[in-house]
Amino acid sequence: MFLYCGIACRRKFFWCYRLLSTYVTKTRYLFELKEDDDACKKAQQTGAFYLFHGLAPLLQTSAHQYLAPRHSLLELERLLGKFGQDAQRIEDSVLIGCSEQQEAWFALDLGLDSSFSIRASLHKPEMETELKGSFIELRKALFQLNARDASLLSTAQALLRWHDAHQFCSRSGQPTKKNVAGSKRVCPSNNIIYYPQMAPVVITLVSDGTRCLLARQSSFPKGMYSALAGFCDIGKDYRAVLN
Numbered sequence: 001m002f003l004y005c006g007i008a009c010r011r012k013f014f015w016c017y018r019l020l021s022t023y024v025t026k027t028r029y030l031f032e033l034k035e036d037d038d039a040c041k042k043a044q045q046t047g048a049f050y051l052f053h054g055l056a057p058l059l060q061t062s063a064h065q066y067l068a069p070r071h072s073l074l075e076l077e078r079l080l081g082k083f084g085q086d087a088q089r090i091e092d093s094v095l096i097g098c099s100e101q102q103e104a105w106f107a108l109d110l111g112l113d114s115s116f117s118i119r120a121s122l123h124k125p126e127m128e129t130e131l132k133g134s135f136i137e138l139r140k141a142l143f144q145l146n147a148r149d150a151s152l153l154s155t156a157q158a159l160l161r162w163h164d165a166h167q168f169c170s171r172s173g174q175p176t177k178k179n180v181a182g183s184k185r186v187c188p189s190n191n192i193i194y195y196p197q198m199a200p201v202v203i204t205l206v207s208d209g210t211r212c213l214l215a216r217q218s219s220f221p222k223g224m225y226s227a228l229a230g231f232c233d234i235g236k237d238y239r240a241v242l243n
Helices: 002-035 037-046 073-082 087-092 124-131 138-144 147-165 238-242
Strands: 048-053 056-062 065-067 094-098 104-109 201-204 206-208 211-213 228-231
Touching (some): 002 037, 056 147, 138 147
Antiparallel strands (some): 201 228
C-alpha cells in the first residue's frame, strides 16, 4: 500500500513539474519575442497566422462546431499578392501565443485600415470565398469553439482592437509605431511607450441554492445567457460593486 502511494505521488509530482516547466519555457520564449524584433520576425517564418476581418475571426464549420484555420507566412504572402496587397501588411500582425514546440502564433486583421495597404481593406466576400470560411462575430461563435481557439481568438481580438484605437500619441498627436510582436507602441517624437491596457472588471454569479440569476441582451445569439458583470471606476472598491 505504501509502495503504491509512493509511486502515485512521484507520478503526480512528475506531471506537475512537467506542466510547470512547459509553462515557464513558453513564457520565457514569448517574452523574448516581445522584446526582440529580430527574433519575432524569425519566428514569423515558421509561425502560423489567424485571420480577422473587422475584428471578426475567420472560421470554418465542422461537425456542428467552428474551427479556426491557421495559415503559414508563405500562404499569407500568396493570399495578399493575389488581392494586390503588399506583403508589408503582415507587419500589422500581433503575437498571441505559442505551442509547446515554440511555434509562434500571430493574428492579422485584413479588414482594418493599414498604412501598408493599397486599399483600405480587403473585401470580405471575396476573402471568404478564397479562404473557404466566414468571418463571424466572435461573441456569437465563442461557445462553438474549442477552449484553445476561444482563448487565442479572444486575446487576438483584444490586441487588434487596442492597436486600431491607439495609433496616435496622446501627448504629441504623432503616429505611434508598434513593435513586431505588437506588445507595445512607441511615439518616435518623445519615446513614450504605450502598452495594451487592462480594464478592471467584476463578474459575479448571484445564486439561491440550486438557482442562479442570469441575464441576456438582444445582441446575444439564441440560447446565450451571462452572469452579471460590470466595469469598476478608478479607485473604486470592487466589493462595493458586488454589494
